Structures are given as structure tokens and as C-alpha cells.
Amino acid sequence: MEYSLAFDGVVFRYPDTVKPALQGLSCAVPKGSRTAVLGHNGSGKSTLLLQAVGVLRPQQGSIMVSGRQLGYNRKELADLRRRAGLVFQDPEQQLILSTPQDDISFGLRGTGMEEPEILRRCGKVLELLNLAEIKDKPVHQLSLGQKKRTALAGVLAMEPELILLDEPTSYLDPQSEAQLLSGLERIHAAGATIVMATHDMNLAYRWADWIIVLDRGSCRAAGTPEEIFAGHAVLRDAGLGLPLLAELWYSLPGQLTRGQQAPRNAADFKSALARLLGS
Ligand SMILES: Nc1ncnc2c1ncn2[C@@H]1O[C@H](COP(=O)(O)OP(=O)(O)O)[C@@H](O)[C@H]1O
Ligand SMILES: [Mg+2]
Structure with missing residues (x-):
């Protein structure tokens, strides 16, 4: 199997903490999959995602994105940004500029892209995520669902092959959740690999085609939803319900x-x- 993201023995401890957040984490995300990373609060989901995009760096072990080991100099990190993008749980952490249009183009401008191409990509992702009508609305007037889709649009505009989302549907009403998921569906159909950290078991069950179960910073199980959800004990031991x-x-x-x-x-x-x- 070809993998879009692979962790090999990753150990990571936050400064001034006793227990590592990732304790020799090894797991892999199949290329082209819709992968759900499941785990109780504090199991290491967000830390895994931050490592995958190079925001945090392993103290031991290594990480591969589309077959290439991550490096951490400026050039390597800039290159990684074009291959893997993370949508933070809190869109406030991600959105910098005043309107969706400005925010999305800002990220692209940072790569030195020509203005016509920036406009083209902006238009494309605004359309894809149903944001075209509100592209010039001040971000602080958007609903949470619209902010989340704007943050996702900013990531998508870079056209990464790997898209990671941290608890993307938390606090969303059903309609906003459906809109976000339908956007993701289109992105997936276009060939992207999508990884979602969530503790919403119902969502993971109907959405994912690959499951990674984290427990206290390591991978407890990985497999298809059929494999994972038929084995109740694994989930129960990891503090998760069915x-x-x-x-x-x-x-x-x-x-x-x-x-x-x-x-x-x-x-x-x-x-x-x-x-x-x-x-
Ligand atoms: N910025 C931080 N500083 C110190 N400890 C942290 C920080 N972020 C997370 N942790 C700790 O790392 C562990 C994993 O956290 P996290 O990756 O946020 O888990 P999850 O996303 O699954 O809830 C937890 O024990 C958490 O308390
Ligand atoms: Mg988290």
C-alpha cells in the first residue's frame, strides 16, 4: 500500500511536561484515503496533526509525507506547506485577514505566486466550498461554519495532496456540518488524501474508510471501519464508545x-x- 503520511516511532514531549504526548507513535495513512484519527481527549490527536505539517518536530523517530522524510529547514518547511495543509480546530487561530477573499489570497501571495493564478485559485476554492457569495464579508461577521470553511479554503488553495483537519465538525450545527462534509467529499473525489481528528464516533463511522485509534500517545489499532468497529474491546480500552x-x-x-x-x-x-x- 502507498502511504500519504507515515509516523515511525515518533516521541514528542511538550516543554515542561512530564509525560510525552507521543510515545513512540507509529502509524500510516493510506494514499487517497479518508482517515479518521480517533482517541480520547489528550490522546495525542492534535499533536499528531501538528507534527504532520512540521509545526512540531519529533524528538525521536521520523515522519514521511508522500514518501519523503520531513526536514525542518526553511526551504523544506515551505515545500511541505505545498504538500500538506492543516485546518486548525479553532478558525480564529488560522484566519489572519479581514475577508475570505483576502485571507485566502494572502497565503498564496506568500508563495510568490503570480496575481492571475492567485485570483484563479481563490475563485476555485470559494466556489468549491460555497463561499463565493460571502467572499468580501468581514470574517468576524461569519458564522463558525463559514469560518471553518474559509480556513479550509485557505488550505485548499495551496492544492496540497494531504489535508488534515482537527475536530472539523465540533460546535457546528447539522447544516454547517453537512456543507463542510460535502466540500470534503469533492476534494477527496479530486484525489486528495484527507485526515480528520475527531472524537465523534458516529461521524467517523459513516465518513472514514481508514481508522487510526490513538491511546495515550501511541497507536492502539488501525484498519478499515469494519475491522475497527467490529472489535469493541479495542475501542473500549481506548476510552471510546461505539x-x-x-x-x-x-x-x-x-x-x-x-x-x-x-x-x-x-x-x-x-x-x-x-x-x-x-x-
Ligand atoms: N501546548 C501544550 N503544552 C503542554 N502540553 C500539551 C500541549 N498541548 C497538548 N499537551 C498535552 O499533550 C497531550 C496530548 O494532547 P493533544 O495532542 O492535544 O490531544 P488530543 O488532541 O487528542 O486531545 C495531552 O496530555 C496534553 O495535555
Ligand atoms: Mg485535540
């Missing part, structure tokens, strides 16, 4: 569900039930 649909499915009598793929969204669940009841 997604509601998985809990319902795996509570059905085994002779009914045997050999059937566990449905991962409400619509599939309904048709699976209809089949079971009809038979």
Missing part, C-alpha cells in the same frame, strides 16, 4: 447479520433491516 449504528448492528442476532457488511449510514441501515425482515 458509534450508534455499529452498536445497533452488532446487537442484532449473529445468525441474521452473518456474512453481511455492517451498514455505515442510516439509509444503508434501513435497507439492511428491510432485507433482514423480508427474509
